[in-house]
Amino acid sequence: MSVPVGNAxxxxxxLTHGKGWKSWLFTLDHKRIGVMYLISIxxxxxxxxxxxxxxxxxxxxxxxxxxDANTYNQMFTLHGAAMIFLFIxxxxxxxxxxxxxxxxxxAKDVAFPRLNLLSYxxxxxxxxxxxxxxxxxxxxxxxxFYTPYSxxxxxxxxxxxxxxxxxxxxxxxxxxxxxxxxxxxxxxxMTWFKMPLFLWSLYGTALIQILATPVLGITxxxxxxxxxxxxxxxxxxxGGDPVLFQHFFWFYSxxxxxxxxxxxxxIISELVATFSHRHIFGYKFIAMSSIAIAVISFLxxxxxxxxxxxxxxxxLIFSILTFLVAIPSAVKVxxxxxxxxxxxxxxxxPMLYALAFLFLFGIGGLTGLFLGALAxxxxxxxxxxxxxxxHYTMFxxxxxxxxxxxxxxxxxxxxxxxxxxxxxxxxxxxxxxxxTAFLAQFIMGAQGMPRRxxxxxxEFAPYxxxxxxxxxxxxxxxxxxxxxxxxxxxxxxxxxANPWGAATLEWHTSSPPPHENFETQPVPGDPxxxxxxxxxxxxxxxxxxxxxxxxxxx
Amino acid sequence: MHSxxxxxxxxxxxxxxxxxxxxxxxxxxxxxEILLFGGLFCAYAVYRANHPEVFIYAHRYLDKxxxxxxxxxxxxxxxxxxxxxRAAQLSQSQRLVRLLAATIACGFVFLGxxxxxYEHKWKEGLLWGxxxxxxxxxxxxxxxxxxxxxxTDVNPEERSTLPLPAPPPAGLARPEESTxxxxxxxxxxxxxxxxxxxxxxxxxxxxxxxxxxxxWMLWRARQGEFSAAYFTPVDLAGLYWHLVDLIWIYLFPLLxxxx
Numbered sequence: 001m002s003v004p005v006g007n008a009x010x011x012x013x014x015l016t017h018g019k020g021w022k023s024w025l026f027t028l029d030h031k032r033i034g035v036m037y038l039i040s041i042x043x044x045x046x047x048x049x050x051x052x053x054x055x056x057x058x059x060x061x062x063x064x065x066x067x068d069a070n071t072y073n074q075m076f077t078l079h080g081a082a083m084i085f086l087f088i089x090x091x092x093x094x095x096x097x098x099x100x101x102x103x104x105x106x107a108k109d110v111a112f113p114r115l116n117l118l119s120y121x122x123x124x125x126x127x128x129x130x131x132x133x134x135x136x137x138x139x140x141x142x143x144x145f146y147t148p149y150s151x152x153x154x155x156x157x158x159x160x161x162x163x164x165x166x167x168x169x170x171x172x173x174x175x176x177x178x179x180x181x182x183x184x185x186x187x188x189x190m191t192w193f194k195m196p197l198f199l200w201s202l203y204g205t206a207l208i209q210i211l212a213t214p215v216l217g218i219t220x221x222x223x224x225x226x227x228x229x230x231x232x233x234x235x236x237x238x239g240g241d242p243v244l245f246q247h248f249f250w251f252y253s254x255x256x257x258x259x260x261x262x263x264x265x266x267i268i269s270e271l272v273a274t275f276s277h278r279h280i281f282g283y284k285f286i287a288m289s290s291i292a293i294a295v296i297s298f299l300x301x302x303x304x305x306x307x308x309x310x311x312x313x314x315x316l317i318f319s320i321l322t323f324l325v326a327i328p329s330a331v332k333v334x335x336x337x338x339x340x341x342x343x344x345x346x347x348x349x350p351m352l353y354a355l356a357f358l359f360l361f362g363i364g365g366l367t368g369l370f371l372g373a374l375a376x377x378x379x380x381x382x383x384x385x386x387x388x389x390x391h392y393t394m395f396x397x398x399x400x401x402x403x404x405x406x407x408x409x410x411x412x413x414x415x416x417x418x419x420x421x422x423x424x425x426x427x428x429x430x431x432x433x434x435x436t437a438f439l440a441q442f443i444m445g446a447q448g449m450p451r452r453x454x455x456x457x458x459e460f461a462p463y464x465x466x467x468x469x470x471x472x473x474x475x476x477x478x479x480x481x482x483x484x485x486x487x488x489x490x491x492x493x494x495x496x497a498n499p500w501g502a503a504t505l506e507w508h509t510s511s512p513p514p515h516e517n518f519e520t521q522p523v524p525g526d527p528x529x530x531x532x533x534x535x536x537x538x539x540x541x542x543x544x545x546x547x548x549x550x551x552x553x554x
Numbered sequence: 555m556h557s558x559x560x561x562x563x564x565x566x567x568x569x570x571x572x573x574x575x576x577x578x579x580x581x582x583x584x585x586x587e588i589l590l591f592g593g594l595f596c597a598y599a600v601y602r603a604n605h606p607e608v609f610i611y612a613h614r615y616l617d618k619x620x621x622x623x624x625x626x627x628x629x630x631x632x633x634x635x636x637x638x639x640r641a642a643q644l645s646q647s648q649r650l651v652r653l654l655a656a657t658i659a660c661g662f663v664f665l666g667x668x669x670x671x672y673e674h675k676w677k678e679g680l681l682w683g684x685x686x687x688x689x690x691x692x693x694x695x696x697x698x699x700x701x702x703x704x705x706t707d708v709n710p711e712e713r714s715t716l717p718l719p720a721p722p723p724a725g726l727a728r729p730e731e732s733t734x735x736x737x738x739x740x741x742x743x744x745x746x747x748x749x750x751x752x753x754x755x756x757x758x759x760x761x762x763x764x765x766x767x768x769x770w771m772l773w774r775a776r777q778g779e780f781s782a783a784y785f786t787p788v789d790l791a792g793l794y795w796h797l798v799d800l801i802w803i804y805l806f807p808l809l810x811x812x813x
Contacts, residue, residue: 102565107565108564108565109564109565110565111565111575111579112575112579113563113565115579172583172586175582176579176582176583176586177579179578179582180575180578180579180582183575183578184566184571184574184575184578185565185566185575210582210585210586211585211586211589212589213586214586214587214589214590214592214593215589215590215592215593217590217593218590218591218592218593218594219593221756222593222597222752225682225752226683229682229683229685230682230683230684230685231682231683231748231751231752232682232683232684232744232745232748233597233683233745233748233749233752235683238683238684238742238744238745238748239601239605239608239741239742239744239745240683240745240748241600241601241604244597244600248593248596516564
């Protein structure tokens with residue numbers, strides 16, 4: 001089997017295959033759709049980030065700082081809605097997953113390319129509806145749209161919930177595409193337990209996407225009907241029950257946090273194995289824990305509602321089930337650590353993000369146990385402790401893994417290498433800024449600072465100031481990371497086919513890949529057999545070791 | 555799903571692989587549809603458990619005969635649809651066109667009857683939530699039950715998630731002896747009609763979507779696109795149509811045949 005050693009920038013690749021804007025907007029190529037998703041999602045991240053900075057600036061002083069209370073309510077709602085529905089949920093599967101999944105399978109495309117393009121445009125339409133609400137009356141309900149407030153506020157709830165409903169369809173179609181692709185496009189020699197772990201995690205994610213998202217769909221339809229027609233399903237005055245909304249909402253939205261974190265865990269599995277230059281430890285346990293998390297995720301929604309008046313028995317059961325999630329999560333973490341043990345850990349930029357993930361997700365996961373325990377949860381409900389826990393898992397977990405994956409696959413996507421030194425600096429700033437911003441929130445939350453408050457007691461001011469400073473350090477880190485990546489597009493060195501020495505199939509093709517993904521069909525083997533790759537200085541990257549020679553890192 | 559012609563798309567190894575992929579994708583999509591309706595079935599279960607008296611009282615306003623005819627019409631349409639798929643598999647293009655047309659016609663009959671039912675509810679003011687303003691309540695009351703006592707309601711413990719009703723004004727205090735459930739007009743009757751209109755309305759939208767898909771299939775069948783070598787789209791459209799029928803088969807007894 002021949003492996004391209006150099007780059008393909010001067011030849012025909014997916015970026016040069018077809019010219020003009022039409023060749024992008026009407027493309028059926030999963031790689032181009034992935035790139036379009038990537039650009040859109042990063043734009044949403046920028047938007048959500050700006051809202052976050054505005055919120056943090058307002059909280060600099062206990063009273064009014066830069067905006068009035070109403071605007072503040074709208075800002076934190078928009079921050080949450082943009083980050084959750086436009087960035088984190090589609091982020092890894094739709095952008096990175098779309099690009100990488102067929103390559104990892106050694107396939108030419110996903111199973112339904114037209115459905116894939118449709119899902120992108122549904123994302124765009126949904127995003128437009130959600131953003132139009134900013135002009136017609138930005139929503140001030142918080143991203144959870146709890147009734148009865150969401151049915152009585154005079155802001156554009158209909159526009160944003162309809163947008164989220166459409167985004168849900170986009171997510172479902174991506175899920176269908178991934179499940180069918182993994183079932184039907186896997187090469188015969190790649191058995192389930194020879195799939196890269198990123199694919200296992202995308203499979204688990206897709207299962208949740210198709211099983212949970214329709215329930216959000218019907219919930220939002222009911223909310224729309226409630227607002228537009230007054231059906232009274234959630235209105236006690238008409239015999240309805242507002243707590244039913246919470247049950248419906250969390251039946252989707254708790255599994256949804258695993259839609260966010262599972263693919264992130266898949267990326268970490270790839271990064272840790274690649275940059276430890278060692279076979280992944282406990283492959284089957286990591287794979288099965290993805291499925292276990294997907295299953296348990298459907299049974300724990302009630303832990304968002306411990307203080308909603310549900311029965312004590314229900315509280316007890318949901319609490320026990322919540323603790324169960326810790327088991328498969330810890331299985332993963334221990335296996336990653338065991339992979340690094342006695343490996344040759346290379347502190348390249350993606351690995352820095354992976355290490356940051358282990359640290360931050362560890363904190364995020366362990367503080368989840370505080371919230372899953374009934375007695376402490378009553379004290380911590382609706383405080384900044386919850387906000388900090390959520391950000392440690394979702395930002396410190398998912399977003400950090402997303403950026404780790406972005407730096408990892410950037411050479412494959414663009415065909416360019418970035419400046420390693422700048423990228424490491426950015427990763428360091430992000431890590432410091434993140435911890436500064438959110439550790440302070442754990443402390444003030446535990447002391448009783450409620451979330452979503454506009455004014456607060458002066459004793460909390462120092463924590464808020466530290467948190468705001470951290471947020472700006474974080475922002476500087478991201479600006480530097482963005483500058484590094486943009487700079488590489490113009491001035492980066494051409495990327496080799498396999499710059500990191502990973503063994504999964506996407507590194508068997510040139511960077512960037514040709515339109516049909518592979519010049520010669522790769523033969524899937526063990527996806528973590530990194531020893532068959534040796535560093536070749538002439539090629540600037542890793543090449544397959546000649547038969548008989550011992551591979552490994554030079 | 556994405557291949558308009560009998561040829562295999564470039565990323566599939568064979569026609570068979572492509573057919574199987576389409577089928578799997580459709581089944582997964584049907585699962586998401588069931589979950590979408592699952593939310594409404596769940597709401598139905600919650601409100602029926604909380605207000606059993608409302609469901610027993612209000613379902614009598616639905617017309618069992620029209621609902622029964624509609625059930626028969628949909629079952630017939632499932633039969634013509636299944637036969638249409640068979641016709642496509644046997645390359646009987648003339649028969650395929652006729653059977654698809656018959657299935658679509660059944661869809662129109664169903665929607666027509668549904669329209670008659672909705673119009674009747676509209677005139678009687680038997681609508682959802684805040685639009686619920688019944689005009690002919692006494693008609694049923696006269697025939698089957700004693701005069702209504704509007705402020706009587708069930709044991710509050712049965713409605714644990716709801717706030718207790720405000721005590722009635724002194725002059726209107728309810729009698730000490732509880733009357734049989736069938737003999738009074740319960741509170742919150744509108745919740746039944748909210749559930750009824752949401753469930754049948756969403757189902758009606760699915761019928762319309764199915765008819766649009768079938769019309770597209772009809773058009774393609776007339777072009778002679780389908781044969782024993784390539785009938786995937788007809789097969790998938792058929793699966794969708796059967797699901798729409800199946801949901802109605804659950805809706806009919808749950809809403810019309812409560813007693």
